[in-house]
Amino acid sequence: MKCLNCGNAINNNLKIKEIFLFKEIVPNYICNLCRQELAPLAGRNNCPRCSKPESEGICSDCRMWDDKSGIINCHQALFEYNQFIHSYFKLYKRYGDVLLARLFYQDIKNWSLRNHFDVVTYIPASKSHLQARGFDPVYELYADIFDLQSLLIKVDADKPQAQKNRNERLRTPQTFSALPALNQIQKEARILILDDIYTTGRTLMHAHDIFLTAGFQKISTFSLSR
Template sequence: MKDLLTWERSNQFDLITYIPASESHRRERGFDPVWQMYHQVFELKSLLIKADADKPQAQKNRNERLKTPQTFSCISDHIYSEQTKVLIVDDIYTTGRTILHAKMALKTIGLTNIYTFSLSR
């Protein structure tokens, strides 16, 4: 955690958001795994909603992951400046499909200066 705090202090972002769990996944586990991992390091702003999918990403093979349709939408229709520097944090980067879909959703509210951070790849 110390290294992550150091990294966060050396990189300035206007907004930091995270890849949320779907409502059913959150209910099943009792918490949001990605929020839980990062909320003590970053001041997280909830910008995305994830719809329930046919099955969790972890249960899909590479081909199924790449074919996953868009499951994210934005919580608000507030339009941000294109200069707003935003960081998306996630737990695991496998194919990049989740991050791609999250970026596409954020672009609908004007966010285009987007960076990502994952603990594992």
């Protein structure tokens, strides 16, 4: 097998417990050389609310949201946003290399096996972005791992989040509304909302508010990068 990012060969040697204990084998699509460019968040002194790296307690972002409109208390992420992650999303989203959706399959799959929810949904692309790209990048990133339910619809904003500075992101108005399927879910359900990148938290906060307003209390969020 070759790395989906650089094309180098990947050595997927099976461990003894995978062979003899019939443990689920989770395929790997990223080579060790590329993996060395990543900055995993696990085991670091991250914000306990949003996983912002090296925060030494509640981070300034979360304290800001406390002052404004509440807080996402249960956000988890796998990797710190760095140059490798930036380049990855540039190829994946801007240039439409949809095959890269599986680059982090093993990492996301292993996380999903340790964390369980009743309902898993995702931040959808707006209609214009879907038409421009031809695919929904957040959906494709997670579709092979989770049983995703489409519960939100997103209207087009004035311009993409990636083109906004921090203050513009924070001022972005609510762009989500609930689809009818949301009304069919029991209010006691444990909800997980998926996104690709957590920057200021504005996007996930808006999505979180839709579920909170609908009467859900057990709401968690997850992103590949923070």
